[in-house]
Amino acid sequence: MEEKVYIQSLPNRLFHWSSFVMVTMLLISGFYISHPVNLGDAYDLDIAVFVQTAAAFLQSGIFFAWVYHHMVTGAYQDIRFRWRDAADFRGLLKYYFFMEKKPPVHGKYNAGQRLVYTSWFFVFIFLFITGLILYSVNFGYVLRFPVAIQKVRFYHFLGALWFLGTVPLHIYLVLTEDPAKLQAMFTGWVRR
Amino acid sequence: MLTRRQFIKTAMATTAALQLSEILIPHLAEAFIGKKKPPVIWLEMMTCTGDFLSVANTLHPDMRELLFDTIDLCYSNTAMAAEGDLAIGVLKETVEREKGEYILIAEGTVPLKAGGRYGAIGHHPDGSIFTDLEAIRFTAPKAKYIMAVGTCASFGGPYAAHPNPSGSVPVHKVVDSQVINVPGCPVHPDWVVGTLTHLLLYGVPELDAFNRPKVFFGRRIHDWCPRRQHFDNGVFATDPGEEKCTYKIGCKGPVTFVDCPTRQWIGEHNSWPVEANTPCIGCVSPDFPDGMSPFYAHLPDMNVLGLRTTADKIGKGVAAVTAAGIGTHLAASVATGRLGTTLIDGTRPKREGVNRDTRKHSKDKTREVVFLPEGKIKGINLRRYHLQGKGRIKVFINRISFFGKGKRR
Numbered sequence: 001m002e003e004k005v006y007i008q009s010l011p012n013r014l015f016h017w018s019s020f021v022m023v024t025m026l027l028i029s030g031f032y033i034s035h036p037v038n039l040g041d042a043y044d045l046d047i048a049v050f051v052q053t054a055a056a057f058l059q060s061g062i063f064f065a066w067v068y069h070h071m072v073t074g075a076y077q078d079i080r081f082r083w084r085d086a087a088d089f090r091g092l093l094k095y096y097f098f099m100e101k102k103p104p105v106h107g108k109y110n111a112g113q114r115l116v117y118t119s120w121f122f123v124f125i126f127l128f129i130t131g132l133i134l135y136s137v138n139f140g141y142v143l144r145f146p147v148a149i150q151k152v153r154f155y156h157f158l159g160a161l162w163f164l165g166t167v168p169l170h171i172y173l174v175l176t177e178d179p180a181k182l183q184a185m186f187t188g189w190v191r192r
Numbered sequence: 193m194l195t196r197r198q199f200i201k202t203a204m205a206t207t208a209a210l211q212l213s214e215i216l217i218p219h220l221a222e223a224f225i226g227k228k229k230p231p232v233i234w235l236e237m238m239t240c241t242g243d244f245l246s247v248a249n250t251l252h253p254d255m256r257e258l259l260f261d262t263i264d265l266c267y268s269n270t271a272m273a274a275e276g277d278l279a280i281g282v283l284k285e286t287v288e289r290e291k292g293e294y295i296l297i298a299e300g301t302v303p304l305k306a307g308g309r310y311g312a313i314g315h316h317p318d319g320s321i322f323t324d325l326e327a328i329r330f331t332a333p334k335a336k337y338i339m340a341v342g343t344c345a346s347f348g349g350p351y352a353a354h355p356n357p358s359g360s361v362p363v364h365k366v367v368d369s370q371v372i373n374v375p376g377c378p379v380h381p382d383w384v385v386g387t388l389t390h391l392l393l394y395g396v397p398e399l400d401a402f403n404r405p406k407v408f409f410g411r412r413i414h415d416w417c418p419r420r421q422h423f424d425n426g427v428f429a430t431d432p433g434e435e436k437c438t439y440k441i442g443c444k445g446p447v448t449f450v451d452c453p454t455r456q457w458i459g460e461h462n463s464w465p466v467e468a469n470t471p472c473i474g475c476v477s478p479d480f481p482d483g484m485s486p487f488y489a490h491l492p493d494m495n496v497l498g499l500r501t502t503a504d505k506i507g508k509g510v511a512a513v514t515a516a517g518i519g520t521h522l523a524a525s526v527a528t529g530r531l532g533t534t535l536i537d538g539t540r541p542k543r544e545g546v547n548r549d550t551r552k553h554s555k556d557k558t559r560e561v562v563f564l565p566e567g568k569i570k571g572i573n574l575r576r577y578h579l580q581g582k583g584r585i586k587v588f589i590n591r592i593s594f595f596g597k598g599k600r601r
Binding site for chain 1: 412478
């Protein structure tokens with residue numbers, strides 16, 4: 001009989017796919033706001049700004065629910081980057097650069113995944129704060145502390161670039177390195 | 193008598209046609225009937241005098257009304273006839289005579305390097321240099337109110353821009369008491385006269401986090417821009433001079449808080465940058481001009497390893513590096529045959545399943561479980577992946593340790 005292993009719980013899968021939709025929309029609308037091109041009436045800046053704002057609030061909700069879920073269930077232990085992962089990360093890089101035949105053995109996620117997911121956690125919080133500041137200026141300068149909005153705008157852009165660089169990497173690696181994990185992200189199960 | 197609320201309403205509703213409106217003047221005059229006109233010292237430090245000249249262009253009230261009916265301008269480098277010892281004497285005398293009574297209007301930055309010798313207002317009777325730093329420290333403590341007029345005095349502006357050879361700082365950096373910032377490069381006369389009027393009639397106006405009066409600097413240009421519809425509909429100018437939204441050629445309207453779209457430039461010669469088909473450069477912003485440049489790009493440049501580069505180039509660079517990295521790796525994976533192996537291996541049932549290997553690279557021989565078969569899931573792992581109603585609190589307490597040694601399997 002074929003044995004199956006349950007590696008992605010339902011909440012995890014829901015978090016993943018809802019974030020996928022939101023982050024995709026955020027990236028597209030965000031870079032469109034930064035570099036508007038003429039797409040006719042199909043997609044204009046007012047639509048992009050609306051999508052960006054709406055998706056940002058939804059994604060923030062998803063993010064904080066995700067954080068709560070990981071705290072309560074202890075699943076953050078699978079994701080956070082630990083110092084001892086640094087050595088594994090070296091081995092993983094060697095594997096990615098074809099200097100090793102096999103990657104280091106790992107738990108649920110490998111060292112590279114842990115590094116990227118942990119960075120996403122911090123970068124998202126950064127984008128959340130800078131995004132809120134940028135949203136607040138819709139109501140005039142209502143902040144109680146002096147902030148140069150132009151700088152905030154620039155750092156928000158840099159934060160988004162981190163996602164622009166790592167999200168394609170994430171997709172590429174899951175497709176080529178471990179498609180079974182992608183399957184598990186739909187069904188929850190992998191075959192043993 | 194005009195109430196404060198009515199004043200704010202008038203000042204905010206003021207359009208180009210109305211300016212600060214002539215209805216203000218009688219009230220202003222009325223407020224000082226039988227009283228001494230409030231003394232004002234206008235101190236010009238490291239400045240191009242643009243702010244004074246701009247204020248001299250005020251229409252309602254005009255400069256004559258302002259000087260003869262409203263205020264008593266005791267000292268002004270540009271306006272006064274006296275010079276040399278006579279002028280400096282007037283300054284010293286006014287500060288002593290009107291102690292705690294006068295309004296100090298400071299224009300320009302205060303240079304600090306070389307003991308402040310980069311900027312001076314004149315000489316002492318003994319021939320020694322009377323620096324800007326000395327002048328502001330002499331006049332500010334005894335002033336009733338201090339207004340920093342123009343972006344230089346408020347935030348540093350062009351005179352404190354990189355590389356700032358004179359070590360210039362804005363007024364609030366060298367003054368202990370509250371400074372009301374009225375920025376602008378140059379400042380709009382209405383902002384100065386309006387703030388001055390508010391000070392005379394009702395005291396300190398409501399200020400934002402940058403100490404700018406909210407009545408003029410409360411709303412963002414972008415929110416009441418006459419070309420907002422062009423922005424929303426994606427009608428963008430690609431060169432200055434086109435009658436479209438100037439966002440793509442670097443308009444700083446979305447990050448600039450001021451009432452230019454309705455206030456417009458002085459009186460009957462109505463226009464303002466966007467209406468003149470050039471982008472707003474954000475001259476009232478605290479990081480003008482360094483943070484606002486380049487004026488024709490909407491994000492600032494960045495210094496990468498000593499090279500000045502634009503935000504756009506960084507973005508394109510990140511996209512290119514990601515694409516090139518993935519492309520190269522994909523090609524190499526195909527060439528070495530790894531791709532075929534991982535694709536087939538990735539979906540094939542694994543015999544070894546649970547424990548694949550030891551931790552070879554970290555020299556750590558402890559075995560880590562890769563996958564746990566469903567039948568064997570129990571204890572902590574069961575709770576981790578199967579959230580049950582009852583166990584939640586307990587699990588949370590068990591698992592609260594963040595960066596310490598978590599309970600590993």
